[in-house]
Amino acid sequence: MGIRIVPADAWIDPSRAVDRALVTHGHADHARGGHGQIIATPATLAIMAVRYGVADGAVPASYNEPVALGGGVTATFLPAGHVLGSAQILLEYAGERVIVTGDYKRSPDPTCLPFAATPCDLFITEATFGLPVFRHPPIADEIARLLAARAANPERCVLVGAYALGKAQRVIAELRAAGWQEPIYLHGAMEAMCRLYVDQGVPLGDLRPAAGVPKPDLAGAIVVCPPSALNDRWSRRLPDPLTAMASGWMRVRQRARQRGVELPLVISDHADWDELTTTIAEVNPAETWVTHGREEALLRWCELHQRRARALALTGYEDEDD
Amino acid sequence: MQRFAALLDGLLLTPSRNGKLTLIADYLRETPDPDRGWALAALTGAVDFAPVKAGTVRGLMADRVDPVLWALSRDFVGDTAETASLLWPEPEPAPQGQPPTLGEVVTALTAATRANAPTLLASLLDRLDTAGRYALIKFATGALRIGISARLAKVAFAQAFAVSVDAVEEYWHGQSPPYTPLFNWATGAAPPPRTDLLPLFRPFMLAHPLENEVISLTEYVAEWKWDGIRVQLVHVNGVTRVYSRGGDEISASFPEIAGALPFPAVLDGELLVRGNQQGGEAGGAASFNALQQRLGRKTVSRALLTAAPAFVRLYDVLIDNGEDLREQPWTARRARLEALMPRLDPEQFDLSETIAAADMNALAEIRAGARDAAIEGVMLKRRESPYVAGRRTGLWYKWKREPLLIDCVLMYAQRGSGKRSSFYSDFTFGCWDGDPDAGAELLPVGKAYFGFTDEELKLLDRHVRQHTVAKYGPVRETDRSLVFEIAFDSVHVSKRHKSGLAMRFPRISRIRQDKPAHEADRIEALRALVT
Numbered sequence: 047m048g049i050r051i052v053p054a055d056a057w058i059d060p061s062r063a064v065d066r067a068l069v070t071h072g073h074a075d076h077a078r079g080g081h082g083q084i085i086a087t088p089a090t091l092a093i094m095a096v097r098y099g100v101a102d103g104a105v106p107a108s109y110n111e112p113v114a115l116g117g118g119v120t121a122t123f124l125p126a127g128h129v130l131g132s133a134q135i136l137l138e139y140a141g142e143r144v145i146v147t148g149d150y151k152r153s154p155d156p157t158c159l160p161f162a163a164t165p166c167d168l169f170i171t172e173a174t175f176g177l178p179v180f181r182h183p184p185i186a187d188e189i190a191r192l193l194a195a196r197a198a199n200p201e202r203c204v205l206v207g208a209y210a211l212g213k214a215q216r217v218i219a220e221l222r223a224a225g226w227q228e229p230i231y232l233h234g235a236m237e238a239m240c241r242l243y244v245d246q247g248v249p250l251g252d253l254r255p256a257a258g259v260p261k262p263d264l265a266g267a268i269v270v271c272p273p274s275a276l277n278d279r280w281s282r283r284l285p286d287p288l289t290a291m292a293s294g295w296m297r298v299r300q301r302a303r304q305r306g307v308e309l310p311l312v313i314s315d316h317a318d319w320d321e322l323t324t325t326i327a328e329v330n331p332a333e334t335w336v337t338h339g340r341e342e343a344l345l346r347w348c349e350l351h352q353r354r355a356r357a358l359a360l361t362g363y364e365d366e367d368d
Numbered sequence: 369m370q371r372f373a374a375l376l377d378g379l380l381l382t383p384s385r386n387g388k389l390t391l392i393a394d395y396l397r398e399t400p401d402p403d404r405g406w407a408l409a410a411l412t413g414a415v416d417f418a419p420v421k422a423g424t425v426r427g428l429m430a431d432r433v434d435p436v437l438w439a440l441s442r443d444f445v446g447d448t449a450e451t452a453s454l455l456w457p458e459p460e461p462a463p464q465g466q467p468p469t470l471g472e473v474v475t476a477l478t479a480a481t482r483a484n485a486p487t488l489l490a491s492l493l494d495r496l497d498t499a500g501r502y503a504l505i506k507f508a509t510g511a512l513r514i515g516i517s518a519r520l521a522k523v524a525f526a527q528a529f530a531v532s533v534d535a536v537e538e539y540w541h542g543q544s545p546p547y548t549p550l551f552n553w554a555t556g557a558a559p560p561p562r563t564d565l566l567p568l569f570r571p572f573m574l575a576h577p578l579e580n581e582v583i584s585l586t587e588y589v590a591e592w593k594w595d596g597i598r599v600q601l602v603h604v605n606g607v608t609r610v611y612s613r614g615g616d617e618i619s620a621s622f623p624e625i626a627g628a629l630p631f632p633a634v635l636d637g638e639l640l641v642r643g644n645q646q647g648g649e650a651g652g653a654a655s656f657n658a659l660q661q662r663l664g665r666k667t668v669s670r671a672l673l674t675a676a677p678a679f680v681r682l683y684d685v686l687i688d689n690g691e692d693l694r695e696q697p698w699t700a701r702r703a704r705l706e707a708l709m710p711r712l713d714p715e716q717f718d719l720s721e722t723i724a725a726a727d728m729n730a731l732a733e734i735r736a737g738a739r740d741a742a743i744e745g746v747m748l749k750r751r752e753s754p755y756v757a758g759r760r761t762g763l764w765y766k767w768k769r770e771p772l773l774i775d776c777v778l779m780y781a782q783r784g785s786g787k788r789s790s791f792y793s794d795f796t797f798g799c800w801d802g803d804p805d806a807g808a809e810l811l812p813v814g815k816a817y818f819g820f821t822d823e824e825l826k827l828l829d830r831h832v833r834q835h836t837v838a839k840y841g842p843v844r845e846t847d848r849s850l851v852f853e854i855a856f857d858s859v860h861v862s863k864r865h866k867s868g869l870a871m872r873f874p875r876i877s878r879i880r881q882d883k884p885a886h887e888a889d890r891i892e893a894l895r896a897l898v899t
Contacts, residue, residue, distance in 0.1 A: 178441055
């Protein structure tokens with residue numbers, strides 16, 4: 047149900063309410079509500095406040111500033127490059143250094159600070175895309191495909207399914223960077239999180255609710271919604287939407303096909319295979335633990351490269367929508 | 369190759385039939401010869417480069433990727449070509465010049481030998497991106513498996529050039545890739561290819577299942593639906609060929625049939641083996657199982673010819689001594705067929721008798737007896753129907769007998785491929801070999817991978833994941849707690865299975881979550897249904 051820090055009597059990303067939780071980032075499967083004390087970055091706390099209301103026990107931890115947890119344990123939150131506010135957690139105890147990566151990526155993202163590779167003894171890494179078939183292409187190529195599909199279908203609108211926290215804002219920011227200055231329309235579930243990003247200093251340009259806009263006005267527009275709304279009743283209000291999905295899983299054709307996606311965009315906020323393996327090599331820990339995702343392949347890679355590694359089975363994390 | 373790769377990806381991601389037709393039609397119009405012809409060949413399953421097999425691709429990958437990482441990746445992706453296209457190491461330095469065209473690929477692979485095929489394929493793969501590599505492997509191994517039927521490709525061809533699809537079907541056979549005469553005809557550059565000089569396959573007329581249609585026997589004639597394989601016999605210029613349903617030539621497997629048609633004609637019938645299971649002594653045909661041992665053989669031993677002699681029960685005549693009868697009504701063709709019978713050896717040919725019934729109620733009673741007679745059901749053919757390719761509404765109906773049902777327990781599951789990759793969708797199920805409360809075991813009796821909806825598939829996938837007790841490579845063994853009602857057409861004795869039984873057309877008819885596993889059926893219950 048999470049990783050327990052025994053000497054400090056605290057948990058990292060617990061899936062049930064506990065007295066004291068350290069939270070790596072704001073995705074719902076990592077950040078649950080109801081904890082006594084929550085230690086997280088200010089941005090993660092702000093995200094959790096949007097989701098669960100302001101928590102009494104919120105303790106902000108700035109990046110790179112050690113927090114004494116008691117029991118001789120110090121925790122330092124380091125940028126993870128996953129979404130706004132996301133952090134790796136460095137734990138120091140009796141001269142030993144442990145890093146829990148949470149979710150992370152190495153490719154550039156205008157909406158959050160880049161991953162900081164930091165030496166440690168034990169590296170607990172995620173493995174969501176831990177298979178060598180996963181190589182995320184440069185995001186500029188995927189954004190260019192999105193814009194080309196839009197231009198080729200002037201009567202339709204492009205409906206982009208994207209995780210409401212992080213992925214949606216990254217896609218919007220990258221569209222802006224590619225020169226798309228028209229209004230971008232949002233599903234209702236996206237609005238609060240986009241507002242929060244803007245408040246936290248991430249410019250997203252002209253955003254408007256899709257609800258209430260007459261159908262013809264959305265021809266040629268780009269609309270962003272959560273993946274669950276792609277083929278839902280909600281999308282019937284749109285003019286013959288061309289369904290796109292921004293996800294690392296889109297790398298595999300049949301996954302795109304199963305979701306009924308016409309335009310798969312391989313955009314992920316997780317490390318791909320090359321990032322996972324080069325990060326282990328760069329951090330160069332004495333031992334690696336591999337958790338939530340496809341552990342077996344990454345463990346095999348560690349074995350082939352004479353690195354000590356083991357699987358850490360954690361349940362309750364779901365990244366199927368990434 | 370890039371354009372073909374884009375076509376494949378488009379077809380994979382376009383759900384609607386019309387969308388697929390447009391994609392193929394646009395491609396065929398806009399792509400030059402011979403590339404479009406080779407693409408068409410690939411879509412219709414007519415591409416085969418003998419030295420390039422799926423094993424060639426696996427061999428190339430084994431030299432480049434760790435076997436464990438390959439196996440994990442292949443299992444996740446669910447498709448060898450796609451896995452290889454994703455894992456192929458990008459060459460350094462990046463290749464110069466254009467990626468290969470389809471025509472160039474064909475020239476290279478046609479000249480390939482078993483020895484140099486891997487090197488050749490590797491050098492082509494080096495010149496392509498991920499999508500191009502996927503398309504090349506699919507093309508070179510001849511196994512597209514992207515859910516496009518040959519028929520759909522032909523309809524798209526007809527749509528692309530505004531010609532009739534029946535004409536496309538007619539001229540198709542006898543043509544080989546890259547089909548240049550066919551494109552020349554369709555684009556108006558040349559007259560249609562001649563079909564009367566060669567022993568060519570003509571597309572079969574097929575039947576719709578009878579559902580709620582009201583049928584009068586004054587308008588329709590009834591025949592038995594014999595359980596063999598549908599064949600077409602073509603004799604032109606002293607050469608006889610036997611074709612199966614899909615237009616594959618099977619003459620070599622049935623020399624006694626191929627040698628027995630002495631005059632020019634095209635005949636339609638059911639290939640059967642002599643016996644008495646179907647319709648008793650009078651029926652004169654063995655079960656489908658007996659026919660199965662004759663299928664797929666390149667040569668046939670004298671012993672097998674004697675043990676399982678084949679014959680054709682004739683349904684129809686398409687062409688008689690050069691005269692095309694297909695436009696004529698069934699009654700006229702039937703009269704011509706009957707007139708031909710005295711000229712045929714009764715050892716190899718007989719006539720499919722029509723069934724005399726006063727009305728549909730009477731026919732229903734006769735059909736109800738079809739189970740004991742081990743016949744699949746009855747056919748209803750409109751007396752006025754011409755012989756047309758494919759299924760046309762209102763002309764021919766098949767009225768199969770009701771399926772048999774038995775309750776089995778899910779034992780093993782395997783992931784599917786294609787659309788169902790990642791889903792556990794191939795199920796092995798068993799029956800008890802005695803009293804389950806007295807320590808009986810489950811014995812596998814069959815395998816099914818259809819009969820359920822997409823929603824049910826999700827439920828079954830979840831069940832398998834949550835009830836796994838052991839894994840054997842890609843196979844999961846479950847805790848044997850879920851009961852399936854299995855529907856099947858018949859069951860036969862088989863030495864291949866531990867249970868000694870083999871079902872025909874098993875499918876999952878219902879998921880019986882309400883039924884405890886120990887109440888599932890026993891092997892004896894299934895054995896009692898053997899025909």
